Amino acid sequence: MNLRQRVNDIGSRKDSRLVVALDVRRPRWSLEWVSDFVEKSSKYVVGVKIGIPSILSFGLENISKVVNGFRDVIWIADMKLADIGYVGRLIVDEISNAGFDAIIMHGFVGFEKGVGDTIIYASDKGLSPILVAAMSHPGGEEYLNRVSGDIVIRSLDYPVEGFVLPATFTRYIRFYREMIGDRVILSPGVGAQGAEPGSAVLSGADLEIVGRWIYMDESPISRVRELHGVLRWHLRG
Numbered sequence: 001m002n003l004r005q006r007v008n009d010i011g012s013r014k015d016s017r018l019v020v021a022l023d024v025r026r027p028r029w030s031l032e033w034v035s036d037f038v039e040k041s042s043k044y045v046v047g048v049k050i051g052i053p054s055i056l057s058f059g060l061e062n063i064s065k066v067v068n069g070f071r072d073v074i075w076i077a078d079m080k081l082a083d084i085g086y087v088g089r090l091i092v093d094e095i096s097n098a099g100f101d102a103i104i105m106h107g108f109v110g111f112e113k114g115v116g117d118t119i120i121y122a123s124d125k126g127l128s129p130i131l132v133a134a135m136s137h138p139g140g141e142e143y144l145n146r147v148s149g150d151i152v153i154r155s156l157d158y159p160v161e162g163f164v165l166p167a168t169f170t171r172y173i174r175f176y177r178e179m180i181g182d183r184v185i186l187s188p189g190v191g192a193q194g195a196e197p198g199s200a201v202l203s204g205a206d207l208e209i210v211g212r213w214i215y216m217d218e219s220p221i222s223r224v225r226e227l228h229g230v231l232r233w234h235l236r237g
């Protein structure tokens with residue numbers, strides 16, 4: 001199944017458009033915490049995005065055990081990969097072997113022997129390539145977001161399956177939705193970065209990514225349930 005099929009299958013079944021971002025690390029959080037959290041939140045979430053801080057802190061092998069223990073969520077490795085194609089392919093190998101379903105990479109490095117090679121390699125391995133085209137922090141507007149249109153257009157020649165576009169600047173979601181057709185839009189910036197839950201989906205995103213608002217909460221599962229109440233599958237027609 002490609003990313004679109006997985007999102008439609010899991011999202012409609014769980015009536016959810018929520019992806020949890022975990023940037024948790026030792027010693028405040030433990031691997032047991034991660035495993036317990038995923039088990040308890042699994043019925044409400046479409047995907048779990050694991051960030052580099054967690055992979056560095058717990059180790060890829062340990063993260064891989066959790067990934068392989070719960071298969072009813074889309075596992076996204078947020079490597080923010082930004083390198084030459086050769087190195088990109090090495091990282092794709094590691095992430096694919098660990099059991100992830102998708103990998104996030106940057107588009108700004110350019111496609112020729114860069115992210116283009118990495119996208120094709122990941123796609124051939126069955127690891128869904130997701131491209132960051134614009135970013136959610138204010139500094140995203142300094143450089144990256146200005147060329148986001150070029151990145152999106154160029155990427156359409158490649159088997160990109162999803163785009164990360166900011167919930168804090170929903171105009172990019174509206175601009176590019178039609179251009180990218182059925183490819184999946186994942187949108188971070190909800191909660192800790194100020195965007196309202198539901199705002200990105202109502203602008204055309206498929207999924208909203210929420211991190212600190214959940215894992216920093218006293219009761220993360222209650223927060224997940226609350227977000228699930230807003231981020232329903234039918235929120236977008």
Ligand code: BMP
Pocket residue numbers: 021022023051078132134135136137164166188189190191192193209210211212213
């Ligand atoms: P939080 O909800 O705690 O702000 O986390 C947002 C998550 O989305 C983080 O894992 C971050 O790396 C990621 N992200 C982002 O915040 N903005 C972007 O433009 C792209 C991202 O991947």
